[in-house]
Amino acid sequence: DAGVTQSPTHLIKTRGQHVTLRCSPISGHKSVSWYQQVLGQGPQFIFQYYEKEERGRGNFPDRFSARQFPNYSSELNVNALLLGDSALYLCASSLGGEPTRQYFGPGTRLTVT
Amino acid sequence: EDQVTQSPEALRLQEGESSSLNCSYTVSGLRGLFWYRQDPGKGPEFLFTLYSAGEEKEKERLKATLTKKESFLHITAPKPEDSATYLCAVQAVQGAQKLVFGQGTRLTINP
Numbered sequence: 731d732a733g734v735t736q737s738p739t740h741l742i743k744t745r746g747q748h749v750t751l752r753c754s755p756i757s758g759h760k761s762v763s764w765y766q767q768v769l770g771q772g773p774q775f776i777f778q779y780y781e782k783e784e785r786g787r788g789n790f791p792d793r794f795s796a797r798q799f800p801n802y803s804s805e806l807n808v809n810a811l812l813l814g815d816s817a818l819y820l821c822a823s824s825l826g827g828e829p830t831r832q833y834f835g836p837g838t839r840l841t842v843t
Numbered sequence: 844e845d846q847v848t849q850s851p852e853a854l855r856l857q858e859g860e861s862s863s864l865n866c867s868y869t870v871s872g873l874r875g876l877f878w879y880r881q882d883p884g885k886g887p888e889f890l891f892t893l894y895s896a897g898e899e900k901e902k903e904r905l906k907a908t909l910t911k912k913e914s915f916l917h918i919t920a921p922k923p924e925d926s927a928t929y930l931c932a933v934q935a936v937q938g939a940q941k942l943v944f945g946q947g948t949r950l951t952i953n954p
Contacts, residue, residue: 734886772847772930772944773887785942786853820886829942830875830933834886 732757732834734823742841743811751806751838755823758761758796761785762804762827765820773820779804780827811842845870845935847945855951856921864916864948866931875934876914877942878907880927887930921952 737753755762761780765773771836777829779798793809802823808815818839822832846869856862868876875894879887891900893909900907904925906917916929928949932942 765924765944770946772849772932772946775941776945778940780918780940786938788941828874828939829877831889831892833889833925834879836884836886839884 734821734833736819736821736835736838738838739836740839740841742843744843745811745813747811748807748809749811749840751808751819751821751840753804753806753821753823753835755804755821756833759823759825759833760802761824761827761829762798762802763822763824763832764804764806765822766790767818767820769817776806778829785827808840813842816840816842820828844938845933845938845943847931847943848934849874849931849945849948851927851948852946853949853951855953858916858922858952858954859920859933861917861919861921864929864950865913866914866916866945867912868931868933870933870935870943872936874936874939875932876909877907877932878916879930879932881930881947882927890929918950921950923952923954926950926952 763778764776778786878890932944
């Protein structure tokens with residue numbers, strides 16, 4: 731079975747631009763969570779979606795938004811990029827609405843110049 | 844605010860030299876404590892979930908234990924392939940939809 735997939739793998743953007751990151755969960759999983767991991771730090775929670783509804787939001791500005799589609803895949807959008815948004819963006823999927831056992835994707839490495 | 848602190852930040856061991864990693868946590872009510880392994884450039888890989896004080900879980904050379912304030916990841920006779928960053932995370936009763944991670948311990952096993 732395929733694991734969690736994310737695209738693109740790497741991305742370079744300029745300050746002020748916007749970016750869309752994509753995630754496909756493991757087949758049968760209905761929950762997707764997004765995390766931001768700055769180099770040398772642990773992942774920080776951004777959003778959780780379950781059954782296409784937002785169930786949780788971390789302490790991130792409104793420039794960050796996300797959605798989940800009927801096939802349970804998800805997009806993370808970031809507007810007006812700042813240098814500080816440079817990080818590894820991780821998507822995790824789980825069967826139910828809680829992260830009892832989350833499976834992480836390989837991440838998207840975003841560099842903002 | 845829920846917090847997780849891991850120590851040490853980095854640890855170098857010789858192959859076969861056993862040691863322990865520490866995860867201290869502050870949470871309003873613990874729903875679960877998680878250990879993950881992360882290799883460079885990859886996403887975290889699930890290792891264990893612990894739910895209550897006194898619980899222990901083992902997998903190959905790894906053993907995780909839990910008290911009311913901290914968790915330990917014991918590594919017995921490690922091999923070079925155990926080199927990775929080990930992340931600890933908590934799930935609180937309030938805000939159960941998210942994991943709060945520590946900063947990780949970077950473990951290097953020298954042959």
